[in-house]
Amino acid sequence: xVEARVVLTNKLxxxxxxxxxxxxxxxxxxxxxxxxxxxxxxxxKSVLMVMAxxxxxxxxxxxxxxxxxxAACLAALTxxxxxxxxxx
Amino acid sequence: MLVIRGLAAVPGMAIGTVKxxxxxxxxELLNYVQGAAEEEATxxxxxxxxxxxxxxxxxxxxxxxAWREQAEIMEAHQSILSDPILAENxxxxxxxxxxxxxxxxxxxxxxxxxxxxxENAYLRERAGDVRDVGSRIVRVLLGGQSQRFDDSGxxxxxxxxxxxxxxxxxxxxxxxxxLGQGSLTSHAVIMAKARGLPTLVGLGEQIQQLEDGAPxxxxxxxxxxxxxxxxxxxxxxxxxxxxERDKQAxxxxxxxxxxxxxxxKKVVVAANIGQPEEIDAAVEHGCEGxxxxxxxxxxxxxxxxxxxxxxFRAYKYVIERCQGQLCVIRTLDIGGDKPxxxxxxxxxxxxxxxxxxxxISLKRTDIFRTQLRAILRAAAFxxxxxxxxxxxxxxEIVQAKALLAQAKAELxxxxxxxxxxxxxxxxxxxxxxxxxxVEFAKECDFFSIGTNxxxxxxxxxxxxxxxxxxxxxxxxxxVLRLIAMTVRxxxxxxxxxxxCGEMAGDPLATELLISxxxxxxxxxxxxxxxxxxxxxxxxLDDALARDILRLDSVERVREYLSKxxxxxxxxxx
Numbered sequence: 001x002v003e004a005r006v007v008l009t010n011k012l013x014x015x016x017x018x019x020x021x022x023x024x025x026x027x028x029x030x031x032x033x034x035x036x037x038x039x040x041x042x043x044x045k046s047v048l049m050v051m052a053x054x055x056x057x058x059x060x061x062x063x064x065x066x067x068x069x070x071a072a073c074l075a076a077l078t079x080x081x082x083x084x085x086x087x088x
Numbered sequence: 089m090l091v092i093r094g095l096a097a098v099p100g101m102a103i104g105t106v107k108x109x110x111x112x113x114x115x116e117l118l119n120y121v122q123g124a125a126e127e128e129a130t131x132x133x134x135x136x137x138x139x140x141x142x143x144x145x146x147x148x149x150x151x152x153x154a155w156r157e158q159a160e161i162m163e164a165h166q167s168i169l170s171d172p173i174l175a176e177n178x179x180x181x182x183x184x185x186x187x188x189x190x191x192x193x194x195x196x197x198x199x200x201x202x203x204x205x206x207e208n209a210y211l212r213e214r215a216g217d218v219r220d221v222g223s224r225i226v227r228v229l230l231g232g233q234s235q236r237f238d239d240s241g242x243x244x245x246x247x248x249x250x251x252x253x254x255x256x257x258x259x260x261x262x263x264x265x266x267l268g269q270g271s272l273t274s275h276a277v278i279m280a281k282a283r284g285l286p287t288l289v290g291l292g293e294q295i296q297q298l299e300d301g302a303p304x305x306x307x308x309x310x311x312x313x314x315x316x317x318x319x320x321x322x323x324x325x326x327x328x329x330x331x332e333r334d335k336q337a338x339x340x341x342x343x344x345x346x347x348x349x350x351x352x353k354k355v356v357v358a359a360n361i362g363q364p365e366e367i368d369a370a371v372e373h374g375c376e377g378x379x380x381x382x383x384x385x386x387x388x389x390x391x392x393x394x395x396x397x398x399x400f401r402a403y404k405y406v407i408e409r410c411q412g413q414l415c416v417i418r419t420l421d422i423g424g425d426k427p428x429x430x431x432x433x434x435x436x437x438x439x440x441x442x443x444x445x446x447x448i449s450l451k452r453t454d455i456f457r458t459q460l461r462a463i464l465r466a467a468a469f470x471x472x473x474x475x476x477x478x479x480x481x482x483x484e485i486v487q488a489k490a491l492l493a494q495a496k497a498e499l500x501x502x503x504x505x506x507x508x509x510x511x512x513x514x515x516x517x518x519x520x521x522x523x524x525x526v527e528f529a530k531e532c533d534f535f536s537i538g539t540n541x542x543x544x545x546x547x548x549x550x551x552x553x554x555x556x557x558x559x560x561x562x563x564x565x566x567v568l569r570l571i572a573m574t575v576r577x578x579x580x581x582x583x584x585x586x587x588c589g590e591m592a593g594d595p596l597a598t599e600l601l602i603s604x605x606x607x608x609x610x611x612x613x614x615x616x617x618x619x620x621x622x623x624x625x626x627x628l629d630d631a632l633a634r635d636i637l638r639l640d641s642v643e644r645v646r647e648y649l650s651k652x653x654x655x656x657x658x659x660x661x
Contacts (some may be wrong), residue, residue: 015210016164018215025166046173048199051214054206 001066002074010084013056018085023047025076031067033077037056044077092294095270099309100286101329101567102263103322104241106302120230122187129179132188135228139347140169142224146256149199158254158279161217165252168221174199187614189226196222219482220250249276251548259283265305266313288313291400337355340619343374346399347623348637356608359618360588363394364402367409370613374620377413379610380475380588383407383459384422391429391568393455394497399462407470416536416610417463418515419488420455421477422441431455440544445478451488460495464506473511475536480520484532509625515588517541522570525577531580535578536610540590543567563645572637575605586610596649598622619625 009017011086026033026044033044033051042049044063065073080086107179121184122128122212143165150158168174174195181191196218203215222343242259242511249266254265267281270290279616286308298304298315299427305314305325348354358379359370367378386394407415411620422428423444424436436442449456463474476488489512500506516522539562544551546566549559561567571577578585586608591597593611598619609619632652639645 008239012210015162016167016214020167021162043173046171047167048171048202048218049173052202052206052212054208054211055202055463056208 001064002070003062003064004059004074005062006078006081007061008051008055008057008061008081010081011057013059014050014053016051019047019050021064021080021085022039022050025080026073029065029069029076030074031065033066033073034064036062036064040068041053089318089321090297092291092297092313092315094266094288095272095290096308096311096312097267097272098281098285100264100284100306100317101309101332102243102286102306103243103317103325103329104243104304104306105237105239106266106300107242107302108298108300109244109246110197110308114327117230120187120189120231125182127546128182128186128188128191131229132178132182132192132225135188135225136169136175138228139224142228143169143252146252149256150587152206158283161279162252164214165221172490174218174221180339185295189229192222192225192229195655207582211269213271216250216274216558220252223250223451224252224482229266243304246593247295249377249544254279254285256282257283259285264288264299264308265293266291268292269506276504287322294660295351298336301498301503310347314603320517326401331488339609342617342621343372345374345620345624346376347620349623350627351629353602354605355602355623356586357616358586358608358610359613360610360614361406364405366613367406369618371409371411372388373616375613375616377410377471377569378415379586379592379608381415381417383418383420387407387420387422393430393458396446396458396462396465400465401460403463403466403472404469407466407472410470412471414473416473416475416513418448418475418477419459419463420449422448423650429574440550446476446484446488447478450484450491453491456488456491457495460492461499464492464495464499464510465504467507467510468505472507473534475513475515475534477538478517478518478541479514479516479528480518480553481532482527485512486515488533500567513542513583515546516574517589519546519570520548522574525574526580529577529581531582531584535574536581536608537574537585537587537589537606538572539567539587539591542589544569546570561642562589562597562648564642565640565645567603568637568645571606572604579605593619595619595622596646599626599628599632599652600636600649602626603628603630603636605633606631 014017022044035042035044035050035054037053037059040053042053044050063074063077113563139158143162147159147162150162173556177195177198181194182188192369200218201214203212203218206212242262243264243266244262245266265287267276267289268291272289277287277289286306288306288308290449302315305317307319346354347357356376358377360380361370361373362369362382363379363385386399403417416561421497422444424433425441433443463520466472476485492512496506511533513532513534513536514528515538516519516525516535521528522542543560543562547559547564549556551557551560572653575585584607587601587606588610595617595618602623611619636645638647
C-alpha cells in the first residue's frame with residue numbers, strides 16, 4: 001500500500017465536480033483508494049462518500065492506494081489535486 | 089386579494105396560474121406490487137438504466153442549448169446515479185426484503201442525511217441532489233412519466249424543486265417559480281437564473297396558502313406574490329411586463345447585428361469592463377469583444393499582491409467569454425489616488441501627474457512580469473491583446489516590449505504554450521502620445537484613445553473639481569484635433585485606432601468619431617445597442633469631421649452636432 005498527504009488548495013474543496021473527477025481518475029486503476037480526512041474516510045470509488053467528507057479548501061488529507069498499480073494510481077491522484085482539479 | 093412576501097432569487101415578473109408540484113407519488117406507491125427479492129432487484133436495475141438514460145438526455149439537451157450550469161448539475165446527477173455505494177445500499181435493502189421503491193427511498197435518505205450534517209452550505213445542499221436522483225428512480229419504478237406542463241402561464245410552486253425538474257421546464261409553458269425553501273444557492277435557483285425564470289423563494293409555511301389553479305401575479309423583482317389580484321393590478325403588471333419584453337426583444341435584435349454604416353464601413357463596438365463578471369451582460373448587449381479590460385479590480389481590496397495564478401484565472405475567465413473576439417487587457421493602471429497597501433506609493437501632492445500606471449510597472453518589474461505572464465498564459469484561451477496605460481515616450485514602449493519578450497521566453501522555457509502573436513498597443517491618453525502619434529504608431533500594433541484622461545490633461549481641468557469641471561468636455565476643439573492627429577498617424581502606419589473613454593458611448597459623438605476615421609468604439613454595456621444602432625443608420629465620409637474641425641469652440645461644436653442630429657431625425661421620420 002502507498003500513501004501520500006495532500007492539501008486541497010482549490011477554491012471549492014471537494015465539491016460535486018472535483019469529487020467526480022477524483023472518482024473518474026481512480027476508476028482507471030485497479031487499486032482500491034481511500035481518502036482520510038480529519039475524522040472520516042471514504043472509498044474513492046464512491047463520489048457520494050467523497051463529497052460527504054465535507055472537505056473544503058485548505059484541508060489536509062491522506063490518500064492511500066492498494067493494488068497492483070498503486071504507485072501510478074497515487075501519482076495520478078496527487079497530480080490532479082496539485083493542479084486544483086484544473087478548475088477555472 | 090392577498091400579498092405574500094418572499095426572497096427575490098431571480099428577478100422578473102409574470103402573470104399566471106399556480107400549479108402545485110406533487111413530489112411524492114404517494115398513491116402510486118400504495119398500488120405497487122412487490123415481488124421476490126430477485127424480482128425487485130431486476131426491477132431496480134431496469135429502472136436505474138432508464139434513469140441514467142433520462143439524465144443523459146437532459147445533459148445532452150442542456151449542452152446543446154449551452155446551459156452550462158444545468159449541464160454540470162445534471163452531470164453531477166449522472167455520477168451520483170452511477171455511484172456503486174448507492175447501488176450497494178439499495179440492493180442490500182432489497183436483499184433484506186424491502187420493495188424496490190422503498191429500498192431506493194431509504195437508501196437515498198440515509199445518504200442524504202450524511203450531507204445534512206456538513207458544515208459547508210454548498211455541500212449540505214447536495215443532499216437535495218441525492219434525493220432528486222432517488223425520486224427519479226422511484227418515479228421510473230412506479231411507471232410514471234416526468235412532470236408534464238400543458239398550460240402556458242404556469243407559475244410552478246413547490247416546497248423544493250429537484251434540479252432535474254427545473255432543467256427540463258418548458259420555457260413556453262412555465263412563466264415563474266415559487267419555492268418554499270429559502271436557499272438562494274440551491275441548484276434549482278442556479279438553473280432558474282441561467283434560464284431567466286423569475287423565482288421567489290423562502291415562502292416557507294406561506295406556501296400552504298396557495299391552491300392549484302389560483303390566479304397570481306409573481307413580482308420576483310420586488311419579492312412579492314399577489315394571489316387573486318384585482319383588475320387594476322393585472323392591468324398595471326400586464327403593462328410592465330409588455331414593456332420589459334419589448335426592451336429585451338429590442339436588445340436582442342440589435343445585439344445580433346454588426347455595426348456597419350450604410351456605406352459599408354464596419355466599426356467594432358466593444359465593451360469596457362472593470363470586473364470579470366461584467367462580460368456576460370456585455371455579451372448580452374451585443375459587444376464584439378472587450379476593448380478595455382481594466383485590471384485594477386484584481387489588485388484592489390486586498391492586503392497582498394495577487395498571484396500569477398489568480399490573475400491568470402481572472403483574465404482567462406473574460407477571454408473565454410469573448411466568443412472568439414478580441415479581448416484587450418490594459419496593464420495595471422493605478423496610482424496615488426487609489427493606494428494599495430502592499431505597494432508603497434509615497435504621499436503625492438498630485439497623484440494624477442505622479443507615480444502611476446506604466447511608471448509603476450516599469451519600476452516594479454516584479455509586479456509587471458507577473459501580470460504579463462498571467463496575461464500570456466490566459467491568451468492561450470482566446471484572442472488577446474495587451475494595452476499600456478499613460479504612455480508618454482517611445483522608450484517606455486520599448487522597455488515594456490523587452491519585458492514582454494522576456495516573459496514569453498521564460499514561459500517557453502517552462503514548456504508552457506506561448507501565443508506567438510499578441511498585439512501590443514497603447515492608450516493614447518496624454519497629449520504627448522497624441523502629438524507624437526506618428527512616432528508611437530511605428531512601435532505599436534494599435535491605439536486606443538482614452539478620452540477621459542486625454543481631455544483632463546489637455547484642458548488642464550480636473551473633472552472632479554466642481555469649480556472647473558465645466559471646462560471638461562470631450563467636444564473641445566483641442567481634443568478633437570488631437571484625436572484627428574492620432575487617427576491619421578495610426579492609419580499611416582496601418583494600425584487600427586479605437587476610443588475607449590466615455591466619448592465612445594456618447595451618442596452625440598458617434599458620427600463625428602466615425603467621420604474622423606475611428607475603427608473601434610469601446611464602452612459600458614448599456615450604451616452598446618444604442619451606439620450600434622446609430623452606426624447602422626450613419627452614412628458618412630470625412631466631410632462632417634472636416635467641418636467640425638474648423639470650429640473653434642465647444643459651444644459651436646455642440647451646436648453643430650445637435651442641429652445636424654435634429655436635421656437627420658427630421659429626414660428619418
